[in-house]
Ligand SMILES: O=C(O)CCC(=O)C(=O)O
């Protein structure tokens with residue numbers, strides 16, 4: 001499979017308009033610039049020591065995070081993932097605010113999401129046959145199929161920051177279908193309906209600490225890990241311009257105006273996403289879900 005064409009840039013030169021236009025952009029070493037203080041990789045090793053064992057943490061310090069599956073069982077890997085999620089959540093939020101400060105002024109205002117994805121993908125052989133047990137970890141421990149993020153709860157104009165905590169190899173990263181960007185894809189709410197023109201997928205390769213930026217509306221999937229290494233990625237999301245939502249989205253998530261966070265006006269920070277038809281549709285969906293079954297109409 002071919003490798004994606006990545007445009008390499010710096011945080012200062014980053015133009016999120018290019019990303020929403022479909023470009024795949026990488027900031028080399030961007031994670032260290034954004035995560036002031038404790039690098040995520042250190043926190044990751046601490047989680048291994050705390051959840052698996054101090055020896056496992058010690059061994060991984062010399063072997064590298066990519067060898068996680070050689071020192072921990074799948075159940076431990078799941079606990080490491082949950083623990084890392086818990087520990088980096090506040091730092092990841094700060095990271096996004098730092099991102100909003102560090103990039104040059106963009107043509108549209110930036111909005112930040114609370115989304116945090118800690119995605120640890122061990123080699124396929126470690127998780128084969130446990131898909132049922134790990135279903136809730138689809139996209140986080142086991143592969144997610146081809147999708148567009150706005151089918152679910154993400155804004156149409158959302159940008160993914162896909163941040164490599166470990167090395168990402170072509171055989172354990174992400175698949176993207178650049179030719180399908182913004183084409184009207186049919187899906188069942190979760191999965192892409194087969195037999196559509198989506199073009200050929202491309203793979204990505206990143207160094208530790210690289211940040212890949214791609215439009216959430218690119219058709220993308222986990223590259224099933226057929227390689228020998230575990231891949232660790234943390235994802236955050238940012239919106240360029242006021243959030244807009246897919247009319248048939250299955251959910252809704254707010255994006256906040258970072259200028260208001262930490263001020264007395266903080267409760268108003270998500271206003272641009274709450275005053276949307278996307279939010280109104282979400283209220284309708286949750287009202288329908290909470291109605292007694294007898295009152296519901298089907299078909
Ligand atoms: O990292 C992965 O395998 C999936 C990522 C993804 O779907 C996303 O970041 O929206």
Ligand SMILES: [Fe+2]
Pocket residue numbers: 147148149220
């Ligand atoms: Fe996604």
